[in-house]
Amino acid sequence: MPVAANGSFTTTLETPYEYGDTATAILKATSKINTDAYESQPSPLITAQWSVQPAIITSPKVGDTKVTGLANETNAGVYKAHVTINQISYDTPLQSDGTFALTGIPALQSGDQISVTIDGYSTRTGERLVSSTATTITVIYNMPNLAISQQFERKNANDTWEIATNTASDQEVRYTITATLQNSNAVWNKQKITVNIPVGLIDLKEITLTKISNNVETPLIAPTLIDDNTSPSLKSLFSQINNNPLTIQGDKIRIQFSAKVIREGYPASLISKVWLNGETDNTVPIPEQTNSLSIPITDGTLKLIEVPSTIAFTNIPVPSKPQTYNRTNTAGTIKVRDGRVKTTTWQLFVRERTPLTNANNQQLQQSIIYSQHGTDTLLNTENQPIFTHKAENNQVYELAWQASDGIRLKLAPNPAIKINQHYTGELVWTLTDTPS
Numbered sequence: 001m002p003v004a005a006n007g008s009f010t011t012t013l014e015t016p017y018e019y020g021d022t023a024t025a026i027l028k029a030t031s032k033i034n035t036d037a038y039e040s041q042p043s044p045l046i047t048a049q050w051s052v053q054p055a056i057i058t059s060p061k062v063g064d065t066k067v068t069g070l071a072n073e074t075n076a077g078v079y080k081a082h083v084t085i086n087q088i089s090y091d092t093p094l095q096s097d098g099t100f101a102l103t104g105i106p107a108l109q110s111g112d113q114i115s116v117t118i119d120g121y122s123t124r125t126g127e128r129l130v131s132s133t134a135t136t137i138t139v140i141y142n143m144p145n146l147a148i149s150q151q152f153e154r155k156n157a158n159d160t161w162e163i164a165t166n167t168a169s170d171q172e173v174r175y176t177i178t179a180t181l182q183n184s185n186a187v188w189n190k191q192k193i194t195v196n197i198p199v200g201l202i203d204l205k206e207i208t209l210t211k212i213s214n215n216v217e218t219p220l221i222a223p224t225l226i227d228d229n230t231s232p233s234l235k236s237l238f239s240q241i242n243n244n245p246l247t248i249q250g251d252k253i254r255i256q257f258s259a260k261v262i263r264e265g266y267p268a269s270l271i272s273k274v275w276l277n278g279e280t281d282n283t284v285p286i287p288e289q290t291n292s293l294s295i296p297i298t299d300g301t302l303k304l305i306e307v308p309s310t311i312a313f314t315n316i317p318v319p320s321k322p323q324t325y326n327r328t329n330t331a332g333t334i335k336v337r338d339g340r341v342k343t344t345t346w347q348l349f350v351r352e353r354t355p356l357t358n359a360n361n362q363q364l365q366q367s368i369i370y371s372q373h374g375t376d377t378l379l380n381t382e383n384q385p386i387f388t389h390k391a392e393n394n395q396v397y398e399l400a401w402q403a404s405d406g407i408r409l410k411l412a413p414n415p416a417i418k419i420n421q422h423y424t425g426e427l428v429w430t431l432t433d434t435p436s
Contacts, residue, residue, distance in 0.1 A: 003027070009025075015124075016076070017048040018048065018077070018122050018123065018124065018129060019048060019049055019050065019077070019120055019122075019129040019130045020047065020048065020049065020129050020130075021047070021048040022045050022046065022047050022048070023045070023046050023048075024042045024043050024044070024045050024046070025042070025043045026039055026040055026041075026042050026043070027039070027040040028040075049130070050074075050075050051132075052071075052073065052079070052118050052119075052120055052130050052131065052132040053071050053072055053073055053074070053118065053132060054071065054117075054118065054132040054133045054134070054135050055069045055070070055071045055081060055100070055116040055117070055118050055132065055135045056069050056070045056071065056135065057069040057114065057116055057135055057137050058070075059137070059140075060108055060112075060114060060137065060139045060140075061108070061139065061140065061141065061142045061185055062107075062108055062109060062110050062139060062140065062141045062142065062185040062186075063107050063108065063142075063184060063185035064107070064108045064139075064185075065103065065104065065105055065106070065107055065108070066101055066102060066103040066104070066105065067083050067085070067101075067102040067105065067114055067116070068099070068100065068101045068102070069081065069099070069100055069116060069135075070098050070099050070100075071094055071098055071100070071118045071132070072098045073094070073098065073118070073120075077120050077121070077123070078120065078121040078122075078123055079093075079094035079118055079119065079120050079121070080092065080093055080094060080100075080118075080119050080121065081093075081094055081100035081102065081116055081117075081118055081119075082116065082117045082118070082119050082131070083102045083114065083115070083116050084114070084115040084116075085105065085108075085112060085113070085114050086112055086113055090102050090105070091119075094118060108139045109139065110139060110140065110141055110281055110282070111138060111139065112138070112139040113136065113137075113138055113139075114136065114137050114138075114139065115134050115135070115136045116134065116135050116136075117131045117132050117133070117134045117135075118131070118132040119131045119132075138282075140280065140281070140282045140284070141185055141186050141187045141280050141281045141282065142183055142184070142185050142186040143186065143280060143284070143286060144181055144182075144183065144186040144187065144188040144246070144278075144280065144286055145181070145182040145183040145186065146179050146180065146181060146182065146188065146276055146286075146289055147179070147180045147182050148177070148178070148179050148274055148276060148289060148290075148291035149177070149178045149180075149291070150175060150176070150177050150178075150272060150274065150291060150293040151163060151175070151176040151177075151178075152164060152165070152167075152173065152174075152175060152293060152295050153173065153174040153175075153176070154167045154168075154171050154172065154173050154174075154341075155171065155172040155173070155174075155341070156341065157341055157342045157343070161174055164295075165295065165296075166295060166296045166297070166298060167261055167270065167295055167296075167297055167298070167300075168261065168297065168298045168299065168300030168339050168340075168341060168394070169261050169262065169263050169264070169266045169297060169298070169299055169300035169301060169339070170260070170261060170262075170263040170300040170301065170340075170341070171260070171261050171300050171341050172258060172259075172260050172261075173201070173258065173259055173260070173261060173270070173295075174206075174256065174257070174258040174259075175195075175255075175256065175257055175258075175259075175272060176254065176255075176256045177193075177195060177254065177255045177256070177274050177291075178252050178253070178254045178255075179191075179193065179252065179253045179254075179274075179276055180250065180251070180252045181246040181247075181248070181249055181250065181251045181252070182249065183249060184249040186247075186249075186280070187245050187246065187247050187280055187281035188245055188246040188251075188278055188280075188286070189245035189278055189279045189280065189281055190240070190241070190242060190245075190278045190279045191239075191240070191241040191244075191245075191246070191253060191276070191278040192238075192239070192240050192241075192275075192276070192277050192278055193223070193237075193238070193239045193240075193241075193253065193255060193274070193275070193276055194228070194236050194237070194238050194274070194275040195223070195236060195237040195238075195255060195257075195272065195273075195274050195275075196228070196230075196231040196232065196233065196235075196236050196271075196272060196273040196274075196275075197225075197231060197233045197235040197236060197237065197259075197272070198232075198233060198267075198270035198271050198272045198295075199232050199233045199267050199270075199271070200233075200261055200262050200266045200267045200270055200297065201233070201259040201260065201261060201262070201270065202259065202260050202261075202262055203259055203260045204225060204257055204258070204259045205257070205258055205259070206256070206257060206258045207222045207223055207225070207237065207255075207256070207257040208222055208254075208255070208256045208257070209221065209222050209223055209239055209241075209253070209254070209255055210253070210254045210256075211241075211244060211246075211251070211252070211253055211254075212251065212252040212253075212254060213246070213248055213251045213252075214248065214250075220239075220241060220244065221239070222239075223237040223238055223239035223255060223257075224237070224238055224239070225237055226238045231273075232271065237255065237257065239255065241253070245281070247281075261297060261300070263300070263301065266297050267297065268296065268297065269294045269295055269296050269297060270294070270295040270297060271292065271293070271294050271295075272292070272293050272295075273290060273291070273292045273293075274290060274291045274292075275288060275289075275290050276288065276289045276290075277289070298339055298394060299337065299339045300339045300340055300341060301339055301340065302336070302337075302338045302339070302340055302346055302431065302433050303336070303337050303338075303339075303431075304334075304335075304336055304348075304429060304431040305335040305336065305337050305396060306332055306333060306334065306335040307332065307333075307334055307429045308330050308331060308332040308333060308334070308407075309331045309332045310329070310330070310331040310332070311327055311329075311330050311331075311407050311427075312327065312328055312329040312330070312331075313325050313327060313328055313409045314328045314329070315328070316409070316411070318413075318417055318419060319411045319412060319413055319417070320413060321412070321413065322410070322411070322412040323410070323411055323412075324369070324371075324376075324408055324409070324410045325408065325409040325410075325411070326403050326404060326408055327403075327406070327407065327408065327409075330401075330406075333398055333399070333400065334348070334398065334399040334429070335396050335397070335398050335399075336348070336389070336391075336396070336397045336399070336431060337394065337395070337396045337397070338391035338394065338397070339394045340433075343390060343391050344390065344433055344434065345388055345389065345390040345434070346388065346389060346390070346391075346431060346432065346433050346434075347385055347387070347388045347431075347432050347434070348385070348386055348387040348388070348399070348429065348430070348431055349383035349384060349385055349386065349429070349430040349431075349432070350370060350379060350383070350384055350386055350407075350427055350428065350429050350430070351379060351380065351381055351382055351383045351384060351427070351428050351430070352368055352379045352380055352381055352425065352426075352427060352428075353381070353425075353426040353427065353428045354424075354425045354426040355367065355368075355425050356368070356423035356424065356425040357423060357424065357425060358416075358418060358421040358422060358423050359421070359422070360418075360421075362416040362418065362421075363416060364411065364414065364416055364417065364423060366378055366379075366380060367409060367410060367411055368407060368408075368409065368410070368425065368427070369407075369408050369409075369410045370384065370386045370406065370407060370408070371404060371405050371406065371408050372386065372387070372405055372406075373405075376408075376410070378410075379427070383430055387399060407427070
């Protein structure tokens with residue numbers, strides 16, 4: 001081939017270099033004035049060689065039946081991934097995009113060792129010419145995917161548990177917390193479970209911890225009630241499970257406990273929070289997972305919510321004979337709410353604390369009556385039963401009076417009745433939970 005004026009020369013080979021090919025050159029020259037010829041010594045031998053990029057293995061998991069990865073080779077050629085699994089070797093082609101996939105192998109087990117080298121082969125002879133450094137990785141279990149659920153129950157009037165979305169003060173309740181292993185070829189080991197006890201609960205009991213695998217329930221050591229500054233109630237249930245991992249998809253850990261909602265000073269809701277963590281089978285920490293549940297609380301007591309604030313009788317004439325008068329105005333009404341889980345018949349009483357009295361301290365004794373269904377009850381300083389009822393639910397019950405029912409005024413001729421005088425008195429209403 002000719003040498004250019006600048007001393008360079010170049011040519012295109014019929015076939016490309018392969019790794020390991022060698023080349024040398026001899027410079028030949030002829031005289032311009034005669035036939036003399038000259039030849040240099042051969043140049044130093046050069047060898048075609050380049051580095052082969054090592055494989056990047058896609059993290060294998062227990063149960064996989066393939067090994068995949070990537071090797072971005074910058075020099076064209078024929079490459080194969082040489083895969084060794086526990087001293088058993090396989091070869092699979094490296095694709096044009098640099099990927100490789102070895103399929104159809106036995107399911108990988110935890111602790112299997114996988115080593116991959118990228119080998120370059122001759123297009124002429126098919127022999128292996130070059131290999132990359134080895135990439136080695138250990139098969140591990142999948143990171144466990146855990147599902148946390150909380151089931152809330154309350155004890156009803158029949159003393160049986162029922163699933164509920166709310167509760168009442170002074171009611172017995174039960175929590176069932178379940179953590180389920182969602183994925184296969186995964187292990188949840190050294191399980192740590194913390195349950196924040198909701199503010200408003202007392203008398204924790206029946207605390208249990210159970211492992212469920214293939215529908216077989218195995219009791220474990222019950223969680224411990226601990227002081228916990230991170231819990232709103234400053235109390236939590238805590239359990240650490242050793243040597244009893246979840247390994248099968250669908251395996252469960254279940255915590256259950258019952259308690260009672262406080263009667264007075266209860267919060268608006270019971271808020272429980274669950275915290276889970278632990279390790280995989282390869283001692284890799286799993287991310288902490290949480291779950292919260294809020295249960296509204298209603299008043300679980302029997303309460304007299306409202307009574308009339310004012311009962312007025314206006315423009316009353318001086319009676320010439322016994323006369324009964326209906327109210328002319330009433331501010332408010334009688335309202336009762338029975339939020340008890342186990343309801344009983346309640347009874348409403350009324351009595352006269354102060355009789356109708358004018359500014360001159362003149363009193364109209366025994367002038368207030370309570371009328372119901374045509375029967376009049378004369379009020380005095382003793383409690384008089386006026387109404388009984390048993391609630392069917394926890395809704396507010398309103399006692400509505402007809403015009404001729406309820407509190408009425410009954411007057412007879414009396415020297416204490418003075419013209420243009422204003423008389424006021426006071427009634428006391430009492431609600432009891434037993435018909436006595």
